[in-house]
Amino acid sequence: MARKIVVTSGKGGVGKTTLCANLGIALARMSKRVMLLDLDIGLNNLDVALHIESKVVYDFVDVVEGKCRPMQALIQDETEPTLYTMPTCHLAKRQVTVDATKKVISRISDMFDYILIDCPAGIDGGFRRASACADEAIVVTTPHLPCVRDAQKTITQLDDKIATYVVINRMRGDLVLSGEMLSAFEIFSLLGKIPLGILPENDDVNCNLSLYTKRPAFAMLAKNLDTGSADMFDCEQTYRGFWGKIRRKLKRNV
Ligand SMILES: Nc1ncnc2c1ncn2[C@@H]1O[C@H](COP(=O)(O)OP(=O)(O)OP(=O)(O)O)[C@@H](O)[C@H]1O
Numbered sequence: 679m680a681r682k683i684v685v686t687s688g689k690g691g692v693g694k695t696t697l698c699a700n701l702g703i704a705l706a707r708m709s710k711r712v713m714l715l716d717l718d719i720g721l722n723n724l725d726v727a728l729h730i731e732s733k734v735v736y737d738f739v740d741v742v743e744g745k746c747r748p749m750q751a752l753i754q755d756e757t758e759p760t761l762y763t764m765p766t767c768h769l770a771k772r773q774v775t776v777d778a779t780k781k782v783i784s785r786i787s788d789m790f791d792y793i794l795i796d797c798p799a800g801i802d803g804g805f806r807r808a809s810a811c812a813d814e815a816i817v818v819t820t821p822h823l824p825c826v827r828d829a830q831k832t833i834t835q836l837d838d839k840i841a842t843y844v845v846i847n848r849m850r851g852d853l854v855l856s857g858e859m860l861s862a863f864e865i866f867s868l869l870g871k872i873p874l875g876i877l878p879e880n881d882d883v884n885c886n887l888s889l890y891t892k893r894p895a896f897a898m899l900a901k902n903l904d905t906g907s908a909d910m911f912d913c914e915q916t917y918r919g920f921w922g923k924i925r926r927k928l929k930r931n932v
C-alpha cells in the first residue's frame with residue numbers, strides 16, 4: 679500500500695509542482711516505486727515540469743469518467759523506470775468528486791510505494807479534494823512572511839490525523855546571513871510541524887531536471903521522507919567565512 683502524500687502550500691507559485699517532480703525523481707533513484715498524480719485540474723502543469731506533455735494520451739479525468747483504465751493514463755519516466763506520472767486535464771466536464779478520486783487512487787495504490795499528489799493553490803474545493811485523498815501532507819513555503827502565513831492557514835485546514843511536514847523552498851543563505859530573510863529555524867518554529875527539508879533558490883531548477891536532482895537538497899529531502907532522518911541542506915555554508923563574505927558582496931552587486 680502506497681504512502682499517499684499531498685503537496686500543498688496555500689499561496690500559489692511557491693514550488694509545489696517543482697517539488698513533486700524533483701522529489702519523485704529523487705525517491706525513484708532510491709529504487710522506490712513512485713506515482714505523481716496531478717490534481718491541479720485546470721492549471722495542470724506537472725507534465726510540463728517533467729517534459730512529458732507530448733506523451734499524454736489519457737489523463738486522470740479520463741480514468742474518472744471510465745474512458746480508460748488507470749494503467750493507460752500512467753506515463754513511465756524515461757530515465758527513472760520506477761517513476762510514473764498520471765497527468766490531468768485543463769477542463770473537466772463534470773465536477774470530480776472526492777469519492778471518485780479516492781476510487782482511482784485505491785485501484786493503483788498497491789503498485790507503488792509513494793503517491794505524491796500535486797495540489798492546486800488555495801484552500802477551496804481543489805485543495806479539499808486533494809487533501810482528502812492523502813494520509814500525509816507536505817506544506818511548501820518560501821521564506822517570505824505572507825507565504826508563511828498562508829502555509830499556517832493551510833495547516834489549520836488539514837485534518838488533524840494527517841502527518842504534516844514542512845519544506846522551505848527558495849531559501850537564500852546570503853540574505854539569511856545578512857538578516858534580510860527569515861531563517862529556517864524561525865519558519866519551522868512558526869509553523870510547528872515536522873521539518874522535512876530546505877531547498878535553495880536555484881535558477882537552473884527548470885533547465886535540466888535530471889541534472890538538477892543530482893543536487894543534494896532533494897536527495898536529503900527524499901531520505902528524510904523515507905527514513906525519518908532530519909538532515910537539512912545548509913544554504914548558508916557557501917556564504918560563511920572570508921570567501922563567503924566576498925560571494926555575498928558579489929551576489930548583491932549582480
Ligand atoms: N528553488 C527554486 N529556485 C528557483 N526557482 C524555483 C524554485 N522552485 C520553484 N521555482 C520556480 O517557481 C515557479 C513556480 O513553481 P511551481 O510551478 O512549481 O509552483 P506551484 O506552487 O506549483 O505553482 P501553482 O500554485 O501555480 O501550482 C516556476 O517557474 C519554478 O521554476
Ligand SMILES: [Mg+2]
Pocket residue numbers: 694695696718723796797
Ligand atoms: Mg503547481
